[in-house]
Amino acid sequence: PVAGGFVASLARPGGNITGITPFEYEIGGKWLQLLKEMAPGLTRVALLGDPGNHNFKGFRKSFEDYAKTIAIDPVSIAVRNAEDLERGIGALSGDGRSGLIVSAATFSITHRDLIVSLAAKHKLPAIYWNRVSIARGGLMSYGPNIVDLFRQSAGYIDRILKGAKPEDLAVQTPVKI
Numbered sequence: 657p658v659a660g661g662f663v664a665s666l667a668r669p670g671g672n673i674t675g676i677t678p679f680e681y682e683i684g685g686k687w688l689q690l691l692k693e694m695a696p697g698l699t700r701v702a703l704l705g706d707p708g709n710h711n712f713k714g715f716r717k718s719f720e721d722y723a724k725t726i727a728i729d730p731v732s733i734a735v736r737n738a739e740d741l742e743r744g745i746g747a748l749s750g751d752g753r754s755g756l757i758v759s760a761a762t763f764s765i766t767h768r769d770l771i772v773s774l775a776a777k778h779k780l781p782a783i784y785w786n787r788v789s790i791a792r793g794g795l796m797s798y799g800p801n802i803v804d805l806f807r808q809s810a811g812y813i814d815r816i817l818k819g820a821k822p823e824d825l826a827v828q829t830p831v832k833i
Contacts, residue, residue, distance in 0.1 A: 657827050660710040666827040674822040676808045678800045679760060679785075680829050681714030685722030687757045687783050690798055692726055695781040699753040702731040704744065704771070706761040715759045735763045741770055749778030756782035758789065760799070768792055800830035 657677050663669035666677070684703065692698055703719050705712035716732055723730035733744035741763070748754040756775055758764050764771065764785065772793045775782040784790065785799040808828055816822060 659714060663827055666829075668823070669825070669827050670823050672822050674825040674827055675812060676805050676828045676830070678802075678805060678830060679711065679715075681711070682718045683785075683799070684715035684717070684719035684757075684759070686718075687715075687759075687785075687798060688719050688722050688726075688728065688730075690796070691755050691757060691781060691783045692728065694783075694796060695755055697753055698728060698755045698781070700729040700731060700748070700751075701755040701757060702733050702744065702748055703757045703759060704733050704735050704741070704764070705759040706736065706763055707734045708736075709761045712759060712761065719757065735761070735767075737763075738767055738770055741767055741774060745771070745774040745778060745780065748780055752779070754780055756780045758782060758784045758794075760785040764789075799833065801832035804832040805830060 657663045720730045784797040
């Protein structure tokens with residue numbers, strides 16, 4: 657929310673906006689850590705993301721920072737459409753040492769089945785930001801518990817309806833991952 661210009665800070669959002677953000681940027685590094693634990697032979701990992709999404713910059717920074725510490729060649733694949741997915745994921749195949757991280761963005765929902773099928777076709781271990789991709793055949797996921805986020809939201813709505821000012825309510829991050 658800060659990077660997107662929606663709030664001044666998470667602790668004191670100001671204005672008339674508050675709420676729950678589903679991610680902290682450090683999750684980019686955590687995705688890489690978990691993928692590397694699952695497939696220790698990885699030497700190159702690609703992070704799929706939408707360069708127009710302000711969150712992608714944060715995910716990418718923590719992903720690249722962590723990659724340096726574990727000798728992984730970090731690759732960022734800009735995704736705007738299905739062709740970008742096919743081209744980017746296809747470029748990773750063939751060496752058996754590449755992996756894939758699917759970040760949170762509209763494309764990863766819209767093209768979920770395509771991403772899962774391309775990762776399987778190219779035999780790429782992949783981690784996804786939500787459980788729905790796993791139900792479609794993906795390898796593993798790590799992300800916020802969506803049901804818990806709705807519960808947190810309901811608590812905030814209750815507080816606002818009872819008179820709390822949104823500007824005084826810190827933007828919360830997920831409690832359950």
